[in-house]
Amino acid sequence: MSVTGDSVSEGASGAGSGLGAYLRLLRLPGAAPLALWGVIGRAPIAMRSISCLLLVSAETGSLTDAGLVAAAMLLAQGTVSPVLGRTADRYSQRRVLLTACAAHVLGMTMLLVSIVLEAPLPVMIIAAVATGCTSVSFTSFMRARWAVMVDQGMLRTAYALESMLDDTIFLLGPLLVTVLSTAVHPAASLVACALLTLTGSIAVALHRQSEPTPEPTVGRGPERAIKVPGVRVLMLCYAGMGFQFGAVDVTMIAFAREQSSPGLSGVFLALISVGSLIAGVAYGAVDWRLSQARLLSVTTCVLTLGVVPLAFAGSSLMMCFLAVLAGVAISPGLIAGSTLLESVCPKGALSEGFSWLTSAGALSIATGTAVGGRLTDAFGSAAGAWAGVGGGCVALALSLVGQPVLSTRRPVTEATSELAVQEQ
Template sequence: MSEGASGTSSGLGSYVRLLRLPGATPLALWGVVGRAPIAMRSIACLLLVSAVTGSLAEAGVVAAAMLLAQGTVSPVLGRAADRHSQRRVLLTACAAHVVGMTMLIVSIVLEAPLPLMVAAAVVTGCTSVSFTSFMRARWAAMVEKGLLRTAYALESMLDDTIFLLGPLLVTLLATAVHPATGLAVCALLTLTGSIAVALHRRSEPTPEPTVGRGPERAIKVPGVWVLMLCYAGMGFQFGAVDVTMIAFAREQSAPGLSGVFLALISVGSLISGAVYGAVNWRLPQARVLSLTTCVLTLGVVPLAFAESSLVMCFLAVLAGVAISPGLIAGSTLMESVCPKGALSEGFSWLTSAGGISIAAGTAVGGRLADVFGSAAAAWAGVGGGFAALVLSLVGQPVLNVARPVAEPTSELAVQEQ
């Protein structure tokens, strides 16, 4: 790690110390620009397709195709970044993404047959890098371990902020300007953020192929598998809880409150993430992951017993309290167990596992809510959280193992020792 504060890194001042590092503030800001479409792209697609075709079913198919394509291909792009550099992958992918997004917008506006819209959505998803994963790999390359937890906490808070404001922005653009504006802005943000981050050389992770063979694969590391499965359990819970909030608002004859409930979950996560990143935790991160998944699971249980909108507002904040700490602990563990030259791939696997399981949790929770009510969806979320908890406990031995490959020896490494 080349930069960082070597002293204490606890307290809210740790964020100030982090952002004072050369290049840290521009990296954080451009990272927000590049990944803002994560919270906007699928909603913008739903709004445009439904506005043009009048079919929510077709809109759901197109949006799902885009998300599934992204979840499937992002680890491949992460692997390419580890082998050939993030800069090359970001610049190539963002150019292809603009082409794919243009095809998607044109096909929808011209009311092309559904298979053509789906094909354009797949191209768009396949060219969408896991920006969050790339950013975490960059922080790991840029700061020392003492500030790495704070960097991941900052990333988590920025993600929460994006998911608070992104849907509001894209909805405003689609309704006040034109239904296609949301997707067009997503393409512009992806292009701008990708180029800016790609040119941020200070944080560029260095490809580190092993002599005589290719770089170590993240997917071959047992600890990576445990983290992927934990993220899958948490993602399933997130999807089910989202449906719980929407279904509960409908049951209260106030569908507009669903957005408020979902925003309050992000508020709880944002506050806890800020506090978590400011505390210098002494517990092993593997144990912290188990503790946070336990709190995450217990926090969803009360949602099944809510009887009023006011109570649900309070419970929504509580349900979000453990989200950021759990994801931060997972990111910190990934940096510890994953081969240094495969971090972009490793973080991409986490993002894919979480994203695909969110879709699964949404589908299962929606089915249960339609048949049995919002409480059933909440219990499905509890099941996902419990699975993550069990996996984190069973996986303690491999999560506590040090990095699986030795760091390359160099004059700088010898001097640091």
């Protein structure tokens, strides 16, 4: 590790707990700029699909076409994201970020032109796939960078900060999309997404202090993250949680419709993020005595139990309170999962490992949305809530069964051992 990296780690050691931990984290050299540019680079995550839906529906008048185009983009991103993470681990994040952001802007331009010119649906879908394939998992890259910036004692706070910023983005992103699409032009929000991705990617790529160093190899490529049992268990846990998130989103929309107040669906979804944000701040400020593996089981249990009351909501006011309750364990669960991933994944495969978690969560959110939508259409909003409980139960069961592998520390490869000897 470089001298700069060592000094940062030492500064982070023993940072303690409490809300002041966030200030101590941001005072570390280079930490505040990294957090800022990370927010700018991943803001489009909460904007891109909604922007696509609004623009396609505005230009074609078809919500079906809009849904197909947005889904194609999301599925392509979820599929290719681990490949980009793997490439970053092998050749450096900087190269991948700079190359991908240029290709992404080109793909986004193709998508914008095809939609505005009302090209045939297959053309729009191809452009959407190109856009998705060039979208790096910015959240994954950022978490890998924080693992370089700080030591283990400060890492929980760093991941808590990331979750807080994610929640803030998902609170403000849809609002920004609505303002740009209605007050400026339906295409303005997609243009903003391209500019934000370009700016954030370049700035983070040039933040050399936090860049993970590609793992040195001895006669072979770096170890694959997907081959580590702990990573696979975490992927399945994230899939269960993602399914729950998708089903709960549909539940909120269906409940608002049942109350003859469809506009409240946005309020309910925002309140889930509020609960997650508040809980994330508190979770990251506490110096927990339980192991991260046990904390994952505790948080997934709370996450599952928090969704059960949604099936019994009797009024919009009650649902507002229950929505906050349902979001309380989201950030803590994801923080525990991120911290575990850092401990079980090979050091030279963190970008790939985090990308696998992101993809597993994203694809299962789509599945949960689809299943929840069918159930709510047939049996009402309560059925969607119970589907979400089912996803949470899967995550909880896997976190319990997987305790042995989740408690195993990162494997030490031959290359890593050789590097350690050289440093000594």
